[in-house]
Amino acid sequence: MNPVLQATGLVKSFGAFTAVNDVSFTVHEGEALAIIGPNGAGKSTLFDLLTGRKTPDTGDVKLFGESVGHLPPWKRVARGLGRSFQVSSVFPTFTAEENVQIGLMLAGGKTWNAFSRATETQKEEAKAILAKVGLAAKKDVPASDMSYGDQRMLELGVALSTRPRLLLLDEPTAGMGREESRECLAQIRAIAASEQIPIVFVEHDMNVVFSFATRVIVLVAGQVLVDAAPEAVRKDPRVKEAYFGEDI
């Protein structure tokens, strides 16, 4: 069986500065892989190379054995890659239900414009997705009126609307406190497990990382410092050093 995702020798430079420097790793079925590392380590840039928002200078990305490293984002989405970004990407003036419906229309291969209407099937499906992410009761609330945590769950709902076979989540709990982060990630993990979708996520809070990841990659200065089980990463003196005594 092909691995879910394979990154091989990914390099991305901005001028003389190399943000991602020869990164290789593999994601397997059933995994919840955390990517951690100090600010500026290259995590978001690496995600952009995986999702297609940026193209690598060298290296490749394989999705289910197929090379996608030079495909645009929507073609990767069509091949099963679902994602959410560090910066919120829902339509603020649209309701939760409308946001998910737009996702479903786009996933169905339709172009979307302000006059598009979801089909009855899509409306039903949108309701089912909102129920999965715990937002059934808030379906008519505009995204901008929702709490930060609810907006992140809505983004997960929009990501699920593309029927992903892998979810890439860049700081899904950005801006949340510790308890809210924990609850949000627990919910994401439960959904991913019940849908049998492997996830790759970036998360700041180490306690949250060590509770939910099945494997951890530590990225430092654009390179993989460690790729190991959470317990091994927690004990690794190189990781502590990389964070310069930040509380991990």
Ligand code: ADP
């Ligand atoms: P992280 O997500 O780990 O905090 P990023 O991938 O956002 O790190 O950034 C890694 C480094 O690359 C940072 O030093 C950042 O300033 C730099 N960088 C990111 N995007 C660009 C860009 N478009 N142009 C120039 N430098 C960039």
Ligand code: MG
């Ligand atoms: Mg980032």
